Amino acid sequence: MLIHSPYHTKFVDTMKHKEHQTNKVLVSYTRKVKKIDPVGFFQMNRSVYTGERFFWQSPDDPMTIVGIGLLRTFLNHRADDRFSQIEKEWRELLSRAVIDNPTRTEGTGPLLFGGFSFDPYSVKEEMWQPFGDTLFYLPEYMLTILNEDCYITVNQFENSEMSRSSNQIKKMFDLFLKNADSYDVQAPSISSKEELSVPEWLTSVSTVINKLKTTDTVDKVVLARKLKLGFSQPVLTDYVLKELRVQQKNSFIFLLETADGGFIGASPERLVQKKDDLVLSTSLAGSIGRHVEPEEDKKLGDWLLKDEKNRYEHALVVQMIRRALQPYCKELHIPEEPILLKTPYIQHLYTPVSGTARPETSIFHLVGELHPTPALGGVPTREAMKMIRDQEKMDRGFYAAPVGWTDYRGNGEFIVAIRSGLIKNQEAFLYAGCGLVADSDPEEELKETGIKFQPMLKAMGGSFE
Numbered sequence: 001m002l003i004h005s006p007y008h009t010k011f012v013d014t015m016k017h018k019e020h021q022t023n024k025v026l027v028s029y030t031r032k033v034k035k036i037d038p039v040g041f042f043q044m045n046r047s048v049y050t051g052e053r054f055f056w057q058s059p060d061d062p063m064t065i066v067g068i069g070l071l072r073t074f075l076n077h078r079a080d081d082r083f084s085q086i087e088k089e090w091r092e093l094l095s096r097a098v099i100d101n102p103t104r105t106e107g108t109g110p111l112l113f114g115g116f117s118f119d120p121y122s123v124k125e126e127m128w129q130p131f132g133d134t135l136f137y138l139p140e141y142m143l144t145i146l147n148e149d150c151y152i153t154v155n156q157f158e159n160s161e162m163s164r165s166s167n168q169i170k171k172m173f174d175l176f177l178k179n180a181d182s183y184d185v186q187a188p189s190i191s192s193k194e195e196l197s198v199p200e201w202l203t204s205v206s207t208v209i210n211k212l213k214t215t216d217t218v219d220k221v222v223l224a225r226k227l228k229l230g231f232s233q234p235v236l237t238d239y240v241l242k243e244l245r246v247q248q249k250n251s252f253i254f255l256l257e258t259a260d261g262g263f264i265g266a267s268p269e270r271l272v273q274k275k276d277d278l279v280l281s282t283s284l285a286g287s288i289g290r291h292v293e294p295e296e297d298k299k300l301g302d303w304l305l306k307d308e309k310n311r312y313e314h315a316l317v318v319q320m321i322r323r324a325l326q327p328y329c330k331e332l333h334i335p336e337e338p339i340l341l342k343t344p345y346i347q348h349l350y351t352p353v354s355g356t357a358r359p360e361t362s363i364f365h366l367v368g369e370l371h372p373t374p375a376l377g378g379v380p381t382r383e384a385m386k387m388i389r390d391q392e393k394m395d396r397g398f399y400a401a402p403v404g405w406t407d408y409r410g411n412g413e414f415i416v417a418i419r420s421g422l423i424k425n426q427e428a429f430l431y432a433g434c435g436l437v438a439d440s441d442p443e444e445e446l447k448e449t450g451i452k453f454q455p456m457l458k459a460m461g462g463s464f465e
């Protein structure tokens with residue numbers, strides 16, 4: 001139910017004007033508060049802020065960040081220098097910011113949340129237009145939960161009526177809390193399900209495998225496909241988010257809302273985390289399904305750990321991450337052997353990578369060097385990307401691309417946005433891909449992508465037979 005109050009008009013007015021305030025000084029206020037439920041916070045004042053929200057949760061929940069209201073949107077349709085461009089714009093904004101943040105906690109204070117397109121040179125599909133090649137949000141209100149501690153950040157541009165002092169910003173947040181509305185979140189009801197162009201996709205897979213067998217210019221290519229869902233009503237991102245949080249606890253859960261839906265998913269794959277000078281990354285490639293019987297499940301995992309094709313697919317990713325990070329890290333630690341990472345529907349070969357960054361290394365640098373890893377692109381990158389453009393016949397948009405956050409201190413985390421989908425009114429488009437090497441079998445890869453649709457499909461109220 002919506003609570004009408006004079007303040008609602010105020011919030012709407014503030015929103016209308018905020019895009020014109022980009023030359024003003026950013027004023028940011030952060031305080032530790034009593035624990036707030038992140039979903040409750042996400043849904044507060046929904047009638048005003050739908051389409052202007054983001055949600056982030058790391059595996060098993062140590063870190064949650066929820067943003068509401070867009071103080072500034074960074075949207076770019078540019079290719080070559082997109083990583084350095086966003087960094088430049090962000091630094092410019094921060095260089096004139098007034099930040100009142102007595103906490104030393106990462107993920108608090110001014111923070112950008114968003115991501116990049118997978119391939120800025122792909123032929124664009126209309127549905128991805130609102131995302132451009134770079135899309136980041138600077139929120140007005142933000143909740144950060146790290147372990148058991150909870151923080152609120154309020155950002156405003158100076159000169160806006162309500163933001164001249166920290167005290168006034170605090171009052172503004174109190175007002176925001178008072179005006180919270182609550183509402184029912186209905187389960188979406190799937191009315192149609194269409195796997196797009198399966199025969200064509202299988203032909204493309206065979207063409208790529210043939211190429212991998214017959215030339216030595218390319219070793220691995222990841223091809224993806226798309227599943228289109230129709231619903232009887234517009235899909236509420238809130239519902240899908242709620243389901244993913246319950247069903248995919250050991251993945252990164254992310255949502256970047258847009259006016260008519262949003263990009264959402266539960267990815268097990270960290271691209272990079274930076275906390276002070278500590279850098280973490282992940283090689284995740286090589287997959288097999290799960291079995292309900294623990295003994296059978298273990299057999300599947302043991303098989304995967306020994307399978308040559310999967311080990312090769314995986315090793316190519318490890319090699320590339322090593323090459324990408326070495327120039328930026330004083331030390332790099334990469335275990336010799338992968339272990340298993342199990343999510344509810346699938347298990348993967350997994351190698352955690354850690355290092356110590358050299359001074360002046362920014363998270364955007366690292367994202368730019370790492371994307372796309374051969375877990376989503378291929379080896380060598382340039383040839384694989386060309387084959388993906390030629391053979392995939394779709395725009396991946398933000399699927400398989402870096403999505404995450406960075407705070408004003410340069411800490412942050414980006415994942416590879418797989419196990420994801422784009423919600424657009426009464427439709428949703430889910431994406432899933434697979435690594436192809438010379439020994440791959442098209443039918444097996446079709447099955448594997450089918451399993452990879454599962455997490456999103458389940459969260460949207462469906463299943464994949």
Ligand SMILES: C=C(O[C@H]1C=CC=C(C(=O)O)[C@@H]1O)C(=O)O
Pocket residue numbers: 222224269284285286287348374375376400418419431432433434435452
């Ligand atoms: C491309 C996807 O998965 C990648 C990540 C892990 C394992 C993969 C594989 O075994 O093929 C893929 O490289 C996807 O889930 O859409």
